[in-house]
Amino acid sequence: MMKRYIYIISIIYAFNIQAQSVSSGVDISVKDKFEAKVAEAIKITGQPNYRDSTIEKLPVEINLRSRNYTVSPVMKVIPAIKILRTKVNRLPGNTIYLSAGNYFTTSAGFSIGNSRSPIQTWSLQGRHFSSFGGFKVSDATGSPKSVFKNSSWLENALRGHYNRVLKRGRLLTKASANHDRYSFYGQPYILGMNDDDTLGNAPSRWVRDYQAEIKYEHSGYKRKQVFQSAHVRTHRWMDQGGRQLETGLSSGVNWRLPVEDLFLELPLKGSVNRLSGSSRVNSLGEAVIEDYWTAQFSPAITDSLGSLSFRVGINLIFDGVIGTGIDTRRPYVPPVFHVEFPLVKNVLNVFGGIEGGVENDGMRSRVKETPFLAENSEYEIVRSSSLYGGISGRLSSAIGYRFGARQRNYENYAMVVRGPDYLDANGIDSGRLSLEYVKLNYFEPSGELTFQSGLGLELRGFALFRVGINNPNKPIYHIPSSQIGGQVLYNLKDKIRFESTIIRHGERNAGLASVWLDLAPYWDGRMSIVYTYNDQLNATFRIDNIFNERVDWWTGYTAQGIRANLGLVYKF
Numbered sequence: 001m002m003k004r005y006i007y008i009i010s011i012i013y014a015f016n017i018q019a020q021s022v023s024s025g026v027d028i029s030v031k032d033k034f035e036a037k038v039a040e041a042i043k044i045t046g047q048p049n050y051r052d053s054t055i056e057k058l059p060v061e062i063n064l065r066s067r068n069y070t071v072s073p074v075m076k077v078i079p080a081i082k083i084l085r086t087k088v089n090r091l092p093g094n095t096i097y098l099s100a101g102n103y104f105t106t107s108a109g110f111s112i113g114n115s116r117s118p119i120q121t122w123s124l125q126g127r128h129f130s131s132f133g134g135f136k137v138s139d140a141t142g143s144p145k146s147v148f149k150n151s152s153w154l155e156n157a158l159r160g161h162y163n164r165v166l167k168r169g170r171l172l173t174k175a176s177a178n179h180d181r182y183s184f185y186g187q188p189y190i191l192g193m194n195d196d197d198t199l200g201n202a203p204s205r206w207v208r209d210y211q212a213e214i215k216y217e218h219s220g221y222k223r224k225q226v227f228q229s230a231h232v233r234t235h236r237w238m239d240q241g242g243r244q245l246e247t248g249l250s251s252g253v254n255w256r257l258p259v260e261d262l263f264l265e266l267p268l269k270g271s272v273n274r275l276s277g278s279s280r281v282n283s284l285g286e287a288v289i290e291d292y293w294t295a296q297f298s299p300a301i302t303d304s305l306g307s308l309s310f311r312v313g314i315n316l317i318f319d320g321v322i323g324t325g326i327d328t329r330r331p332y333v334p335p336v337f338h339v340e341f342p343l344v345k346n347v348l349n350v351f352g353g354i355e356g357g358v359e360n361d362g363m364r365s366r367v368k369e370t371p372f373l374a375e376n377s378e379y380e381i382v383r384s385s386s387l388y389g390g391i392s393g394r395l396s397s398a399i400g401y402r403f404g405a406r407q408r409n410y411e412n413y414a415m416v417v418r419g420p421d422y423l424d425a426n427g428i429d430s431g432r433l434s435l436e437y438v439k440l441n442y443f444e445p446s447g448e449l450t451f452q453s454g455l456g457l458e459l460r461g462f463a464l465f466r467v468g469i470n471n472p473n474k475p476i477y478h479i480p481s482s483q484i485g486g487q488v489l490y491n492l493k494d495k496i497r498f499e500s501t502i503i504r505h506g507e508r509n510a511g512l513a514s515v516w517l518d519l520a521p522y523w524d525g526r527m528s529i530v531y532t533y534n535d536q537l538n539a540t541f542r543i544d545n546i547f548n549e550r551v552d553w554w555t556g557y558t559a560q561g562i563r564a565n566l567g568l569v570y571k572f
Contacts, residue, residue: 093123099540099567103560105131107567124160129153134560135185135202136550148202151185169218178209182371186556187431203430205243205375209364211235228254237364243375244277248362262303265313270295273362279375282324290323292381294360300336310339317358319381332358334385348393351404356385366435370416372557374432382437383411398452405445413440416478417511418555433554440476442469456491475509475516478554482506485524500527510555522551538569 093113100106106128113123135151159176183202215231230253237246252269272293280288300313313336320328334356342349359365359382367373390404415436444466451459463484469476485503492498508519525546531539544563553559 094572095569096572097540097567097569099542099565101542101563101565103131103134103563105129105563105565107565118165120162120164122160122162125158127155127157129155131560131563134563135183136558137186137556148183148185148187151183151202152181152204153183154181156180165219168220169216172215172217173213175212176210178207180207180209180371181205182207184372184431186372186433186554186558187429205240205371207240207364207367207371208238209235210237224258226255226257228256230254235362235364237362239277239279239363239367239375242277243279244275244363246273246275246362246364248273248364259301262301265298265300265302267298268296271360273360273379275363275379277375288323290321290379292319292321292360292362292379294319294358294381296358298336307345308339308341310337311353312337315357317383319358319360319383321381332356332383342393344393346394348391350389350391352389354385354387356383358383366414370433370554372431372433372554373416374430374434377433377435378437379435380412380414380437382414384413385409398454400450400452401448403447405443407443408441410438410440412437413476415440415476416554431556438471438474438476440469440471442479443467456493458487458489460487460489462486475511477510478508478519480505480508480521495532497530497532498527499529501525510552517555519552519555522549523547524549536571538571540567540569541565542567 093111093115095111096109098106098108107130109125109127111123111125114121131153133151135148135153156179157176158178159174161172161174163170163172181204183204185202187202211234213231213233215229217229218225218227230251232251233249235246235248237244237248239245248271250269250271252267255266255268257264257266270293272291274289274291276287276289278287280290282288295318297316298313300311302309302311304310315332315334315336317332317334318328319332320326335354336356338351338353338355340349340351363377363379366377366379386406386408388404388406390402392400392402392404394400415438416433417436418433444464446462446464448460448462450461451457463482465482466479469479469481483503483505485501487501488499490496490498502523502525504521504523506521510517510519526542526544527546528540528542533539542565544565545559546562548562550558550561
């Protein structure tokens with residue numbers, strides 16, 4: 001377009017010049033308008049043909065000559081990165097606490113120990129608990145009545161531990177000493193013979209128990225490492241200055257043998273308890289010393305097949321007693337089997353199994369469970385077995401469940417009874433309980449639901465029933481037919497911690513001499529609140545037996561009423 005404009009202007013300019021030159025001598029007459037036209041330009045569309053010689057590939061030949069070079073590297077030490085030390089707060093390993101409540105109930109204790117250490121730990125704890133009064137028995141009308149002006153319950157404990165990390169394992173040691181006193185306040189009330197104003201302090205028993213244990217655990221992991229751990233435990237138990245004496249010793253060692261891609265566990269353990277004392281005499285008045293012993297070998301394999309995991313083994317058990325003679329019972333060989341299978345991952349898990357064993361914790365364990373046993377109560381090693389199964393899982397991220405059932409079987413269950421055989425010097429029932437070993441079996445369904453809100457709230461509900469409690473020879477005493485309850489835990493920003501548990505214990509059977517008794521069901525409720533003032537000081541408030549149930553714990557032994565305690569905990 002620009003070229004066309006230039007071309008027209010050039011023609012006009014040339015025409016103007018020509019007109020000027022002609023006008024000098026020639027007259028030009030223009031009769032019509034002049035119309036200038038520019039002819040259409042001819043476009044060249046063809047492209048020139050040319051040959052670019054720069055893309056010609058020239059023949060090139062490269063000859064490489066191999067040559068050996070000797071490299072002598074110089075290794076330099078890389079300096080370690082300097083890691084800044086992080087300040088770690090000291091552990092409040094030292095604690096003292098004190099609480100007091102009604103019935104002149106006091107609780108006090110302390111705990112001291114070392115701070116953080118990668119090599120060793122040690123601690124020492126002491127505890128005292130005492131309560132006076134509130135222990136009543138029922139009179140002829142069934143009303144609770146205090147027989148003795150002074151009835152007490154005292155527990156004192158001192159325990160410590162020392163653990164050390166060794167080159168290839170850990171050494172663990174612990175020791176304890178207990179000094180307790182229990183009153184036989186369950187003596188029945190007899191008008192005119194043991195009125196309130198005639199008797200002062202209730203007869204009682206002092207119990208001392210000293211324990212020590214040493215254990216070694218191998219910590220290195222090697223497939224061919226057979227030895228795993230070993231322990232030795234001993235105790236000395238004394239009842240009321242020598243009425244009963246017990247010296248116990250137990251030990252065990254655990255091996256693990258690799259078998260292809262599995263491990264065969266080979267635990268071996270044994271125990272012996274020697275019972276003696278002034279109350280253990282025969283019909284001739286001669287002292288009786290008896291050694292109750294057990295030896296147990298329990299090989300087992302734990303493995304999995306896909307999602308299914310299982311444990312299979314046996315318990316080969318020998319037990320007996322050595323006294324006036326040697327009484328060795330037939331070997332007891334209960335199988336050990338446990339299997340779990342997730343039908344729906346994290347939602348539905350199925351489990352089941354069989355287990356069995358023996359219990360030889362000594363007379364001290366019997367008295368710890370039932371403090372009102374007579375000093376000459378009989379002792380036997382208890383054999384038991386059970387068949388169980390159930391389901392467990394989660395309904396959601398917050399709700400979990402577990403339902404199952406167990407068939408329990410005892411060859412010789414330690415049943416607590418109350419009889420007329422334990423009379424004092426005046427021929428009055430002393431209130432002592434005794435043990436009878438009976439064959440027992442029952443079916444035990446149970447269930448549990450849990451809820452965790454993630455905001456510090458936890459709820460738990462549970463139920464357990466005992467069906468078909470029977471013995472071919474006589475009734476079973478002091479086993480509740482059911483236990484139904486719930487638990488609430490709440491943590492408010494680690495400032496206030498609340499806990500409450502309520503359990504309903506079902507009906508129980510009992511006997512007093514030849515009289516059959518039905519012990520009524522009762523509610524057992526307790527709650528506690530802990531207020532954290534700061535990192536060092538806490539305040540505690542606790543209530544037991546919140547429903548004030550005055551029921552028999554054991555035959556003739558009524559529980560205290562509602563109990564409230566207020567305490568302080570100081571950490572330093």
